Amino acid sequence: MNKPKWVVRSATGDDAAGIQSLFRKVFHFDRDDSAYFWKFWSNNDARSIITVAEADGRIIGHCALWGAPLRIGGERVLGAQAVDIMTDPDYQRQGMFVALAEAAMELAAEQGIELLYGFPNSNAYPGWINRLGWTHSGNVGMWVRPLKPSKHRRIPPVLGTMADSLSNLIPKGSSQGYEIANEAPSDCELDRFLDEWGETSRVCQVDRTRSRLRWRFSPEAGLNHQWISVNGCGGKPHAIATWGVDPQTGNAVLSEVMGLSLAARIGAVSAAVANAGRAGHPIMLSITNDEDLIPAMRRCGFFRFKDAPFITRQLSQRTFGVNARKWRIQASDLDAY
Secondary structure (H helix, E strand, C coil): CCCCCCCEECCCCCHHHHHHHHHHHHCCCCCCCCHHHHHHHCCCCCCEEEEEECCCCCEEEEEEEEEEEEECEEEEEEEEEEEEEECCCHHHCCHHHHHHHHHHHHHHHHHCCEEEEECCCCCHHHHHHHCCCCCCEEEEEEEEEEEEECCCCCCCHHHHHHHHHHHCCCCCCCCCCCEEEEEEECCCHHHHHHHHHCCCCCEECCCCCCHHHHHHCCHHHHHHHHHHEEHHHHHEEEEEEEEEEECCCCCCHHHHHHHCHHHHHHHHHHHHHHHHHHCCEEEEEEEEECCCCHHHHHHHCCEEEEEEEEEEEEEECCCCCCCCCCEEEHHHHHHCC
């Protein structure tokens, strides 16, 4: 029997059940409905674009451009990350991926979104580059820090105790000289910190604002994010970090670190590692190319284990003040962290 012809259209809130069903079928993971609505329908700073393929009343394809406010040099620009690219296995090799992505990019351009970015897997990479005009703008390092390896599902029990002992020898960093508060700073403290930290003239990055951070690390995100403030005299934040937990694996993720000095950044990473270790997570993962952050991560025992390809696509024709292919990436810029 021939499969019903599919059509591509813009998604609506009424498509949630069909999209969630496709997500379970493709990724073999039951995403919480609240996490889906948070991700795509609750962001007041940037709108997401979603296209779906439908056949016989059923969602069988999906492409999302997850809205993100960008800062290119000193200029604020609308952007988005390509995420959750899904095709029902029964409808593969029919050109659906390209059709969904082209429709999403057209809608994004109409909505004033100027710059897109993504981290494609090996299967999707050729389509983005060869069929859709994206550019490979470099690789971003993926980082790991062993915490309690015996808890990892791939570590045989007979090796667990030895692995834990070896992980205790890894550098932990230090927060000496600072007071660690395992809570988010107040709105006033966060605004003052961001004003002081906000050196944005040299790169393109996701814009860090109070509203963005509060939304990004809210409980609805589904990663149980925890805040850390590294405070100096008078309780003034010198660094801020967030870390969470991957609900699929139980691994900790270092999502965000901003600091006014290397010592403060080391203190933030060290505190996150200590907290995640006490919570019993097997490893802590992160992804970044931030040259200010990487030395702090190394001092706290992180090592780079592989690279992720980073791709970009400019939708507008104008020339920006800085190279729009030169980005500063932290883990929270990806939807999975």
